[in-house]
Amino acid sequence: MKVERYPYRARAWWGETLLAESDGCLLVERDDALSVLCFPRGDIDFALLHEGEEPRSCPEGEASFWSTDAPRGATDSSASWHAEDSKQEDGRSVLRVFTDPPQLVGYGAFDPERACVEVVDQVEGDQPGTTIKRFPTWGDARDLIDLLDVHQEDGHSFVSATRSDPRRPVVEGSQMLGQAIVAAGRHAPDRRVVNASMVFLRPADSGRPLRFELSELTAGRAFSTVAVQVMQQDRLCAAGTLLLGVVAPEVIRHSAEPPGVPGPYDSPPYDMGVTGRDVRIVDGAYTNDSDAPVGPPTLDAWVRFRVVPDDPALHAGLLAQFTGHMSIAAALRPHPGIGQDQAHRTLSMGINAINLSLHRAVHADRWMLYHHLSTFAGDGLTHSECRVHDEAGELIASFNVDAMIRPFPGSTTDKLDERTAL
Numbered sequence: 001m002k003v004e005r006y007p008y009r010a011r012a013w014w015g016e017t018l019l020a021e022s023d024g025c026l027l028v029e030r031d032d033a034l035s036v037l038c039f040p041r042g043d044i045d046f047a048l049l050h051e052g053e054e055p056r057s058c059p060e061g062e063a064s065f066w067s068t069d070a071p072r073g074a075t076d077s078s079a080s081w082h083a084e085d086s087k088q089e090d091g092r093s094v095l096r097v098f099t100d101p102p103q104l105v106g107y108g109a110f111d112p113e114r115a116c117v118e119v120v121d122q123v124e125g126d127q128p129g130t131t132i133k134r135f136p137t138w139g140d141a142r143d144l145i146d147l148l149d150v151h152q153e154d155g156h157s158f159v160s161a162t163r164s165d166p167r168r169p170v171v172e173g174s175q176m177l178g179q180a181i182v183a184a185g186r187h188a189p190d191r192r193v194v195n196a197s198m199v200f201l202r203p204a205d206s207g208r209p210l211r212f213e214l215s216e217l218t219a220g221r222a223f224s225t226v227a228v229q230v231m232q233q234d235r236l237c238a239a240g241t242l243l244l245g246v247v248a249p250e251v252i253r254h255s256a257e258p259p260g261v262p263g264p265y266d267s268p269p270y271d272m273g274v275t276g277r278d279v280r281i282v283d284g285a286y287t288n289d290s291d292a293p294v295g296p297p298t299l300d301a302w303v304r305f306r307v308v309p310d311d312p313a314l315h316a317g318l319l320a321q322f323t324g325h326m327s328i329a330a331a332l333r334p335h336p337g338i339g340q341d342q343a344h345r346t347l348s349m350g351i352n353a354i355n356l357s358l359h360r361a362v363h364a365d366r367w368m369l370y371h372h373l374s375t376f377a378g379d380g381l382t383h384s385e386c387r388v389h390d391e392a393g394e395l396i397a398s399f400n401v402d403a404m405i406r407p408f409p410g411s412t413t414d415k416l417d418e419r420t421a422l
């Protein structure tokens with residue numbers, strides 16, 4: 001169990017009532033378990049709480065358990081996202097206050113299935129644009145950067161760190177693409193990746209390390225090419241090729257114009273469960289809801305990371321990591337009654353292949369506009385043609401995504417585990 005100071009302000013709500021607010025929370029992380037956010041006891045309002053269940057053990061240690069009889073009431077704050085679907089069993093505790101282990105004594109953790117726990121995703125000196133994230137999150141941008149920052153094991157072999165979320169312990173295909181870009185950058189640090197193509201062959205377990213085995217196909221004066229196989233134990237999960245080049249003086253220059261859409265601060269934020277990364281969806285058009293209004297097969301998203309190390313390969317890897325997030329949603333927009341909330345339950349959805357061209361150096365700590373256009377959907381497949389522009393409108397990257405949307409066989413639907421099914 002790892003316990004560390006949490007860098008963000010956190011709040012816990014019961015309907016419209018603020019139960020706790022603190023800049024001094026502790027984050028508790030355990031392998032293959034959701035993170036726990038612990039508020040200092042002095043920052044918890046016990047006016048609506050009463051000690052209920054007898055003190056007993058819990059996964060983090062020993063605790064006393066507190067409940068509330070107060071009505072949840074109407075919700076017009078950011079807490080409203082959770083009040084409707086939170087569990088309402090009578091007598092179930094909403095808070096546990098720790099009496100052991102020593103590092104948690106004097107702290108309490110709210111049940112995020114009953115109270116709404118939220119994080120203010122901003123730190124001192126941050127740029128404008130505070131967003132609120134629902135807790136538990138997947139993690140922080142630092143955790144994502146740690147995953148992408150693969151380390152050389154021997155020769156042309158690189159190994160990733162792990163971070164597993166029990167809600168969906170499957171590695172995203174675009175994460176493997178981003179990791180392969182970083183591995184190639186480590187292999188040839190004097191060159192940058194200008195094209196990366198990868199096909200995703202089978203699911204990978206996010207709780208186990210990935211190994212990226214590079215094979216150099218060419219190594220010329222201007223360009224080099226490497227093949228990559230992504231292995232997990234003895235299973236081949238993905239394969240692709242990467243073209244790296246030396247930057248040369250320009251002879252000509254032109255690029256596609258950016259879409260005429262509102263800027264990042266005129267677009268509503270969207271919570272994708274990662275603190276330290278700001279995602280804003282133009283016109284609020286992205287939703288998992290099958291009953292959402294239909295629209296054109298396009299989605300535009302602004303993305304920016306708060307802090308990224310001065311490492312060009314990591315910046316490029318972060319751009320690549322987001323390429324698999326919204327192309328399927330763009331394909332679903334024109335079709336009523338179909339949404340990503342059906343993924344892994346009644347519909348098989350997943351990314352099959354991504355081809356990414358990087359046109360210039362990436363600065364992932366500046367706003368990037370991802371423009372997704374789904375050009376085809378049919379025969380259980382979709383195809384999207386996408387571009388990434390910076391805030392000034394310059395074209396940074398272009399990518400294509402091939403994905404699948406198809407029904408599960410009726411006989412297998414009842415046996416599916418939506419956490420791992422594709």
